[in-house]
Amino acid sequence: MALMVLKFGGTSVADSQRIRHICSLIARAYDGGNQVVVVLSAQGHTTDRLMDQALELNPNPSGRELDMLLTTGEQISISLAALCMEHMGYEAVSLTGWQAGIRTTDDYTQAQIQSVSPAAIKKELARGRIVFVAGFQGVDAWGNLTTLGRGGSDTTAVALAAALRADVCQIYTDVDGVYTADPRKDPTATKLEEISYEAMLDMAQHGAQVLHDRCVILARRHNIPIEVRSSFHDVPGTWVRNLVAQEHAS
Ligand code: ASP
Numbered sequence: 001m002a003l004m005v006l007k008f009g010g011t012s013v014a015d016s017q018r019i020r021h022i023c024s025l026i027a028r029a030y031d032g033g034n035q036v037v038v039v040l041s042a043q044g045h046t047t048d049r050l051m052d053q054a055l056e057l058n059p060n061p062s063g064r065e066l067d068m069l070l071t072t073g074e075q076i077s078i079s080l081a082a083l084c085m086e087h088m089g090y091e092a093v094s095l096t097g098w099q100a101g102i103r104t105t106d107d108y109t110q111a112q113i114q115s116v117s118p119a120a121i122k123k124e125l126a127r128g129r130i131v132f133v134a135g136f137q138g139v140d141a142w143g144n145l146t147t148l149g150r151g152g153s154d155t156t157a158v159a160l161a162a163a164l165r166a167d168v169c170q171i172y173t174d175v176d177g178v179y180t181a182d183p184r185k186d187p188t189a190t191k192l193e194e195i196s197y198e199a200m201l202d203m204a205q206h207g208a209q210v211l212h213d214r215c216v217i218l219a220r221r222h223n224i225p226i227e228v229r230s231s232f233h234d235v236p237g238t239w240v241r242n243l244v245a246q247e248h249a250s
């Protein structure tokens with residue numbers, strides 16, 4: 001039995017049909033005899049829309065209130081997915097960042113994860129439940145909700161994989177993996193089978209939207225291999241991992 005952390009991005013949970021589809025992927029992982037923790041992003045464009053609404057009312061919003069608002073997007077996704085899973089006959093539970101034990105600094109809209117206490121998640125897994133966790137969020141020392149910066153759900157997934165000592169960390173998105181260039185803009189881009197943390201970080205910091213840069217830093221620190229793959233096409237993705245150690249080992 002493996003412990004799997006699966007993360008799905010905004011396009012993968014965009015509507016009810018997509019949620020049903022990812023629930024079938026999650027069911028497959030669970031039916032394989034695995035413990036499954038699922039991190040979700042807000043449904044496509046939700047975070048942008050919330051941000052626009054906030055700025056319409058206050059062009060100079062405080063970070064605390066902005067984070068209170070932005071964290072709702074992921075909460076919608078996890079509860080909808082848990083409801084869908086229930087209907088498919090599976091036991092599922094959804095947890096917000098703070099319920100999942102994710103503590104952060106109080107740098108609102110750009111908070112850093114300080115610690116993860118995965119006791120609640122472990123308890124639910126031990127009950128045989130599929131656990132959905134809201135990505136991109138945590139709680140500071142004063143109990144205020146925080147967010148981890150745009151794209152931060154990837155970081156939530158890797159932080160949980162590290163804290164739970166997960167066997168597998170898969171990040172599902174709307175492309176088949178990591179490409180040499182953005183496949184949506186450059187038709188000559190080719191998919192990589194694997195890429196080092198360093199090269200991935202370089203891409204992330206130069207604007208590639210595939211993975212959040214802090215997620216890659218965290219994965220490198222804890223040596224967690226990540227598979228970036230599509231939730232639309234059932235094909236192997238790209239492994240982001242420590243290629244140096246592999247070369248030395250062989
Ligand atoms: N919903 C947040 C964003 O749009 C976090 C994420 O999707 O990872 O930036």
Ligand code: MG
Nearest residue numbers: 009151209210
């Ligand atoms: Mg993303």
